Amino acid sequence: MRKLILAAASIAALTFVGPASAQSPIVIKFSHVVASDTPKGKAADKFKELAEKYTDGKVKVEVYPNSTLYKDKEELEALQLGAVQMLAPSNSKFGPIGIKEFEVFDLPYILPDLKTLRKVTDGPLGARLLKLLDSKGMTGLAYWDNGFKQMTANKKLVAPTDYKGLKFRIQSSKVLEAQFRALGAIPQVMAFSEVYQALQTGVVDGQENTWSNIYTQKMHEVQKYATVTNHGYIGYVVIVNKKFWDGLPGDIRDQLSKAMKEATEYGNGQSAKENDDALAEIKKAGKTEVVTLTPEQDEAMRKAMMPVYKDVASRVGQPLIDEFLKETGRGPMN
Ligand code: LMR
Numbered sequence: 001m002r003k004l005i006l007a008a009a010s011i012a013a014l015t016f017v018g019p020a021s022a023q024s025p026i027v028i029k030f031s032h033v034v035a036s037d038t039p040k041g042k043a044a045d046k047f048k049e050l051a052e053k054y055t056d057g058k059v060k061v062e063v064y065p066n067s068t069l070y071k072d073k074e075e076l077e078a079l080q081l082g083a084v085q086m087l088a089p090s091n092s093k094f095g096p097i098g099i100k101e102f103e104v105f106d107l108p109y110i111l112p113d114l115k116t117l118r119k120v121t122d123g124p125l126g127a128r129l130l131k132l133l134d135s136k137g138m139t140g141l142a143y144w145d146n147g148f149k150q151m152t153a154n155k156k157l158v159a160p161t162d163y164k165g166l167k168f169r170i171q172s173s174k175v176l177e178a179q180f181r182a183l184g185a186i187p188q189v190m191a192f193s194e195v196y197q198a199l200q201t202g203v204v205d206g207q208e209n210t211w212s213n214i215y216t217q218k219m220h221e222v223q224k225y226a227t228v229t230n231h232g233y234i235g236y237v238v239i240v241n242k243k244f245w246d247g248l249p250g251d252i253r254d255q256l257s258k259a260m261k262e263a264t265e266y267g268n269g270q271s272a273k274e275n276d277d278a279l280a281e282i283k284k285a286g287k288t289e290v291v292t293l294t295p296e297q298d299e300a301m302r303k304a305m306m307p308v309y310k311d312v313a314s315r316v317g318q319p320l321i322d323e324f325l326k327e328t329g330r331g332p333m334n
Contacts, residue, residue, distance in 0.1 A: 031078065033071065061086075137243065145272075148210065151227045152219060
């Protein structure tokens, strides 16, 4: 795969003709792994619309949804090599490329709601985390929401003991690995595009994701139960290849920044509704039973996942977790 990405990168380098002229728009390839009809998919399409409008066609944005260009970890490599210019990977996917500080976003129950999340991403910590991307040849432009994760399986998941021995697909994240181990389950890293088939064929027993991802990937059709846990958050960092971004004419970069700001407001303004709508559709389809937990059952899940905090602290340091918690204005078990 690396060879293919390298070939694509050299073609991209040859066809990048520098400052835009009437004949040759600057092309931004924006690759992502989810469906167009999701919070990320819609924000990406909005960015395309606004970027092309504000630059008066001097920039052309090509959006490639649903892993049509690259799968999870390949897309980060493709961005670093310049084969694509823009991505919006989930926070979870930055740990494996060496920016482990993003692991804090994966901590179970660290965020009670999206408003609290915004305090972190719009605050000093959010800005500092984005700056860390520079060292990897990327520029962080924005934080985009998806929403909160739910658990699905062919077994009814109520108590922590229900997870014991089951195989769960996870994104490539040490935190998520620790989370499922804390539940006695077996985590298995897998690209997002492969999850449906893995669930269908029984390669894994379950998975965690947001309602919009579950619905648009049709996971609810191959899982008997979905438990409303809201135990973790999936959000994205919009990144561009730093060399590409720094090399753009200043006026174009300003117009693109404006388009990004507005696309972010648009996307983040409706992500919660999109997940609510997806849940309603899942219920309507009637193929999976949606299970809600009592406050006591919810508390037992929180307790079972607490060891994950220690695990993450051993890698990113307790001060970073404390800073995150301070900016949210609450502790993990509140
Ligand atoms: C996943 O791999 O489950 C998610 O990160 C996919 C996505 O981009 O929402």
